Amino acid sequence: MAKNPKVIELDEVVVKFAGDSGDGMQLTGSQFSDTSAFIGNDLSTFPDYPSEIRAPQGTIAGVSGFQVHIGHKEVQTPGDKADVLVAMNPAALRANMGWLKQGATIIIDLNNFDSKNYEKAGYSDDPLSDGSLEGYNVIKAPITEMTKEAVKEFGFDARTADKTKNQFVAGLLFWLFNRDLRIGEDFLRNKFKSNQLLIDANIKVLREGYYYSETIEAMSTTFLVNPAKLEKGLFRNITGNQAIAWGFLAASEKSGRPLFLGSYPITPASEILQEISGRKNLGAIAFQAEDEIAGICAAVGASFAGNLGVTSTSGPGLALKSEGIGLAVMTELPLVVVDVQRGGPSTGLPTKTEQADLMQVLYGRHGESPVVVLAASTPANCFDYAYRAAKIAIEHMTPVILMSDGYLANGSELWHIPNMADLPDIEVPVVKDNDPSFRPYNRRPDKLARYWAFPGQKGLRHRVGGLEKADVTGEVSHDPLNHQIMVKLRQAKLNKVADYIPEQEVIGDPSGELLVIGWGGTFGALVTAVEELREEGRSISLAQFNYINPLPANTGEVLKNFRKKIVCELNLGQFAAYLRSSHQGHEFIQYNKVQGLPFMITELKMKFNEILDNL
């Protein structure tokens, strides 16, 4: 037995799992994060996978990664750089060398480190002996071989046997992080419920990995990340896409309007369609349409028939849905469109994150066509904003576009599960059967929204459509003055939404030297950078926008209290341009990144420091 290793207590640790697309790194990553959640660590995860399903084995293009940031302290991002890297082959090592902290621990599968794989990864020398890993704590484990040996007794074919090797990795990490093996074993029992053979085999490999680490001398130091100080209640780990789906299910139950999702598979939004497809037990209907257009049109039809109509997509799909959104604007029906942004234009970077759809979302339709726009800012609050998007769509009888992005969609974090009873009520503006005063375009004065009458209701037969309608009566009208009245009413209806949304919050002091402005999915990096600088005594605050159109009523107030303002976004400055047109007279510095990657905290802090130093 090795001597007892030194245990270092850490506030936070970033672990990156990397291997071939087929190596099961996403699963190992999720297992690690789920068990971290179980022992009470705060956490944030981010998968990083190629757009090819199985790119050539052993190549850089085929490297699939999963990053987990766990903490005893509050964790807001998956972390800039890793403390621990698991590299299943040379390509995984090479692709991640630039993303490691100094002195990081690197665990490699020695069996894959041979000249053939070096060549595939583009190494000219053996990285294990050329000195490039000097200063790192490298653990060379024959993972493939040891796994093969461990599962021999189960008589698996080579493929099935190979698939269990991620549990060897898990075992190594359980030891490295001083975790109770029983938690990992329970995870496996839960995962392979009905297959005792797989449970036994995976548990055996998990233990082998653990005991191997105990035996070898390489790990002289292990880590302990104590549970985070969490408020009381129930928690789970949740991704942005799952949270969006659940937000709609919750809104449907609360409003009593059945959920109808019309959608077409597209990365990185497909999990929303998949999740709702599996929720027939709650009466939800997911209609996988023949294309993006049919997806939104079916949702608009369902909404006309009295359902909560939703469609989910990414940028290229949103482009195809433009005309359908226009129809929902004209017919003034509730509709939620989810845009999970990815790198563009065109097919662009399908699996990478970006925020470059803002102008498309705000303006990408013909005619004067205002829609409400919300943007979620963390994986977990995707639930809240999906719920609020549905609430606004129904109560204000309007299409709402909910913006997410690839980073939120696939990333996960710990979520404090809400009580359904605590969610705000959703008032459905439904007309009573045979109401003699019903006119299709009669509006309620508080919201300027029309009322909802469904086919099947007695005494309310009426017609809607894309042609301009006469005010109040809803007759088809080509009258020039009526058109202007209706255009203005639709805009005024949108503006009214500002009366029903919360004021813009500022994190930090409400006035000061520098205001950092962000929107949507960049929250984690921005808030971490701002809070770290505040701890260093800097006069800096953050305004992260979730309500994009209309903007919160106090936006002008927030802006005027700071000497400098910097708008940070993952595009070339779309929100900055939007603020310049809506709030003239302010000067906005821009910080833009368009690499398909989220912001790094270090780069943000460097930029903010530079501005503050030059004030």
Place this chain on the structure above:
Amino acid sequence: MAENEINTVEGLTRQDFKLSDPVKWCAGCGGHAVLSTVQAVLPEIGVEKEKIVFVSGIGCSSRFPYYINTYGFHSLHGRGAAIASGIKLANPELNVWLVTGDGDLMAIGGNHFIHLLRRNIDLNILLFNNKIYGLTKGQYSPTTPQGSITKTSPEGTVENPFNPGELVLGAQGTFFARVVDTEPRMMKEVLIHAAQHTGTSVVEVLQNCVIFNNKVHAEITGKEVKDENQIHLRHGEPMIFGKNSDRGLIMKDLRLQVVRIGENGVTEKDLLVHNVHDPEGTIHYMLTRMSLPEYPIAMGVIRDCESTAYENLLYEQVRQAKGKSKIKTVEDLLHSGNVFEVKDEEPSDI
């Protein structure tokens, strides 16, 4: 555009489906006859008037919902099939009709059309086929015969036209019928069959466009020629036609052939007997394809076979999922799977 009276199915008349607003189709347009026939049919299909919905796309035919007193949705060019699908799936109790034209359904809406047929959602499609773009004033459509001179084919089209029935059969459609706008009796009979069919029904109406394609169907519908150039198919009856009912169809060498009763020893017994319910669609396909001058044009219900509608299968899955699952509410869902509880402010170490 709302109305406020109460009515049940009993006592429904065509008046219940009329609106006071003017119908804005050209005088002489085939649409008027279809509208009037539909208004006569609706009281006879056993559906409460509030449960009937008319959906359309864009084009002359697609103004239909504005002219009939039901729930209505005039939607986007080509997208009527998708909108109607959403309505029907949201509330399967509704009786949903889609009114569309040759361009709306088979050019811009072609994708939605074939997938609707494949799914077999219980909708009734009225396809106004005038073989021209009317509302945009005279460009060729996907059904315009090759060689036709139109505004966008000044030297004649070089495109092969679609035959709607071929598309229906090719996309596994379960109901196809063809009628002409000038024969309300046949149309009424066919529309009732279409309404009763479970699954997607397609009724092609050979419709005249008095302005841009006048008399396009004249060689089929003209008084002097219609008996010789049309065959009205009825289930269980021999395939017989002609002014003197002396011509018919037989199958020879795997092809349909027109014969004259009394010639070459042919009797009525030799003629094919129409079976609309035959799930094997080969003869229906052949009938659909018949064209002048070799054959008469097949009219009436060509195919009407038993099928299960998409929404019936879908809601059966919903019923079963609700029955089997332990998750009955969203609260149950939120608490399912890997959930852990923090009991104290400072959770104890594990």
